[in-house]
Amino acid sequence: MNPAFLPRALTAALLALAAAMMPARAQTLDKVSFGTNWVAEAEHGGFFQAVADGTYKKYGLDVTIVPGGPNTNNRILLTAGKLDFFMSANTLQSFDAVANDVPLIAVAAIFQKDPQVFLTHPESKVTKLEELKPLTLFVSKEGVASYFQWLKSEYGFSESKVKPYTFNSQPFIVNKQSAMQGYVTSEPYAVEKAAGFKPGVILLADHGFNAYSTLIETRREIVDKKPDLVQRFVDASAVGWYNYLYGDNSAGNAMIKQMNPEMTDELLSYSVVKMKEYGIVDSGDTLRDGIGAMNDTRMASFFDKMVRAGVVRRDIDYRQAYTLRFVNKGVGLDLRPKN
Numbered sequence: 001m002n003p004a005f006l007p008r009a010l011t012a013a014l015l016a017l018a019a020a021m022m023p024a025r026a027q028t029l030d031k032v033s034f035g036t037n038w039v040a041e042a043e044h045g046g047f048f049q050a051v052a053d054g055t056y057k058k059y060g061l062d063v064t065i066v067p068g069g070p071n072t073n074n075r076i077l078l079t080a081g082k083l084d085f086f087m088s089a090n091t092l093q094s095f096d097a098v099a100n101d102v103p104l105i106a107v108a109a110i111f112q113k114d115p116q117v118f119l120t121h122p123e124s125k126v127t128k129l130e131e132l133k134p135l136t137l138f139v140s141k142e143g144v145a146s147y148f149q150w151l152k153s154e155y156g157f158s159e160s161k162v163k164p165y166t167f168n169s170q171p172f173i174v175n176k177q178s179a180m181q182g183y184v185t186s187e188p189y190a191v192e193k194a195a196g197f198k199p200g201v202i203l204l205a206d207h208g209f210n211a212y213s214t215l216i217e218t219r220r221e222i223v224d225k226k227p228d229l230v231q232r233f234v235d236a237s238a239v240g241w242y243n244y245l246y247g248d249n250s251a252g253n254a255m256i257k258q259m260n261p262e263m264t265d266e267l268l269s270y271s272v273v274k275m276k277e278y279g280i281v282d283s284g285d286t287l288r289d290g291i292g293a294m295n296d297t298r299m300a301s302f303f304d305k306m307v308r309a310g311v312v313r314r315d316i317d318y319r320q321a322y323t324l325r326f327v328n329k330g331v332g333l334d335l336r337p338k339n
Contacts, residue, residue, distance in 0.1 A: 027060060028060075029057060029060055029061060029062035030060055030061055030062065030229055030232075031062045031064070032056075032061050032062065032063045032064070032084050032085065032229070032233060033063075033064050033066055033082075033083045033084050033085070034047060034063055034064070034065050034066065034083065034084065034085045034086070034087070034233075035065075035066040035067075035068060035074025035075070035077055035078060035083045035085070035086045035087065036065065036066070036067050036068045036074065036086075036087045037068045037074065037075070037086070037087050037088070037089055038067070038068045038069065039067050039068065039069050039259070039260045040065075040067050040255075040256040040257075040259035040260040040263065041186075041256065041260065041263060041267075041268075041271065042185065042253075042256065042267070042268045042271030042272055042275070043115070043183070043185055043186075043214065043271060043275075044065075044087065044214075044256070045241075045244040045245075045249060045252050045253070045256065045268075045271075045272065046110065046237060046238075046240040046241025046242075046243070046244040046245070046252070046281075046291075047063075047065060047087070047237060047240060047241075048065060048240075048244075048252040048253075048255045048256050048259075049240040049241070049243050049244035049249055049251065049252030050063070050236050050237055050239065050240025050241075050243075050252075051063050051065060051240075051252075051255065052251035052252050052254065052255045053240075053243060053251050053252070055236050055239050055240050055243065056233075056236045056240070058236070059232040059233075059235060059236035060232060061229075061232055061233060061236060063233075065259075066083060067259055067260070068087075074086055074087075075088070075093070075104075075217075078104065078217065078218070078219065079102055079103075079104060079219070081219070084218060084222060084229075084233075085216055085217065085218050085233060086104075086216075086217045086218070087110075087214055087215070087216065087217075088106060088214070088215040088216075088217040089213065089214070090114055090211045090212065090213045090214075090215070091106075091109075091211040091212045091213075091215070091299070091302055091321070091322075092146055092211065092306065092311065092312070093215075093217075094106045094215065094217070094321035094322055095303065095306065095312045095316065095318055095321050096312075097217075097321060098316050098317060098318060098320045098321045099312065099313060099316045103219055103220045103221070104217050104218070104219060104220070105217065105218065105219075105220050105223060105320070105321065105322060105323055106212075106215040106216065106217050106294070106321060106322040106323070107215075107216050107217070107218055107223065107230055107234055107322070107323060107325070107326045107327070108215065108216040108234045108237065108238070108292035108294070108326060108327050109212035109213070109214070109215045109216075109292060109293065109294045109327075110213075110214040110215065110216065110237070110241060110281060110291065110292060111212065111213035111214040111280050111281055112212065112279065112280065112281065112282070112283050112284050112285065112286055112293070113203065113205035113206075113213070113278060113279060113280050113283065114147075114204065114205050114209060114211045114212070114213040115183040115184045115185055115203075115205075115213065115278075115280055116143075116147055116181065116182075116183065116184075116203070116204045116205070116209065117181070117182050117183065117184045117187070117188070117201050117202055117203050117204065118132055118137070118179040118180065118181060118182075118201075118202045118204070119172065119179060119180045119181075119182050119187060119188060119191060119199040119200065119201060120132070120135070120179045120199060120200035120201075120202065121176045121177075121178070121197070121199065121200070122197060122198065122199070122200060123176050124176065124177065124179075124200070126179070126200055126202070127200070127202075128202075129155060129202055129204075129207045130155060132157075132179050132202065133155075133156070133157055133158070133161070134161075134177075135161065135177055135178055135179045136161060136163055136175055136177060136178040136179070137157075137161050137162050137163070137178070137179050137180075137181075138162075138163055138164070138165035138171060138172050138178060138179070138180040138181060139162050139163075139164075139165050139181050140164070140165045140166075140167070140181060141164070143165065143181050144159065144162060145311070146311060147204060147209055148162065149306075149309040149310055149311050150209055150305055150306070150309045150311070151204075152309065153305075153308050153309040153310070154208060154305065154308075154309070155207075163178075165180060165181055169187070169190060169191050169194060169195075170194075172191070173191065173194065173195045179202075184201060184203055184274050184278055184280070185270075185271040185274045185275060185280070186267070186271060188201055188274075189267060189270045189271075203278055208305070209305075210298055210301060210302050210305075211302055212294060212298075212302075213280075215322075216233070216234060216237065216292070218230060223323065223325075227325070227326075230326055231326050234292055234326040234327065234331075235326075235329075235331045235332075237292065238290055238291040238292045238331045238332045239331065239332045239335065240252075241281055241282075241291045241292075241332075242282075242291060242332040242335035242336060243335065244272070245272065245275065245276060245281060245282060246335060246336060246337055247335070249272065253265070253268050256268065282336065285298075285328075288330075289327065289328040289329070289330060290327070290328070290329060290330045290331050290332055290333050291331075291332060292326075292327045292331075293327055293328050294322060294324055294327055294328070295324070295328070296319075296324070299318065299319070299321075299322060300318075303318040
């Protein structure tokens, strides 16, 4: 039948159906730039996975990941409007933004536990946080200014035991009465490879250091003007992380290795195993609310600890550092294995 003779309503309905059946590639995608805070690694895996397996595209996004590194400050690029989103290290950076009137806001927390650990020698038989006190502690300048102040205020640690950590494990390896800072997903592996022993691991998050880590940050103007874009990026990122942790993550890992040729399959596998073993990404509130979860009670608790430690000022309105508008919706829960 000639379409010219069809009733207008029917013609409109057929055109709408045809449009709905058009291939997804004809969809106009919103371009989004996302800066990480270090070179590509497994700790960023869910974001790379969401690019590589098409999850972001399913949410209408064309995402470009801009890796960080020792000479790159992607957070400044976010503030300057050169990036749309940034992977912030931890909650302290969000508090700092409020203290300095920087118009950034955290919209999701990918890591429920900060991966910060102390590594110990097997001979020291240290199993408790308090048992670290008599040891020489290799701590970075940033660590002394942040989590070590909490160790002082909450557990009575002393800076007299601290020696500078320069991201070289050799001073720790040769001193059996020492402990070294690190990330649970990488430094234990590096020490075992270099020294031939498996270090003990004490995760600060399991002893009350309840910062969120690997947060998604954006500018306040984007939240105000493009909330749908923010929601889609948060949701798709959560799905990417479920797929990376529990599904076939080969596409994400291939992209990581392409961007960081020094990365190995062995370290990628190790990091994923440790993220799951220690509940870095998926534990606590995420079991009910989904990856990326945050809550007011925990934010208040961490703020109070940092005030007591002298790390942040009591007079800042820490509630301006984050929003729960885009999280706690259970997105991706169906992708977690049932057992």
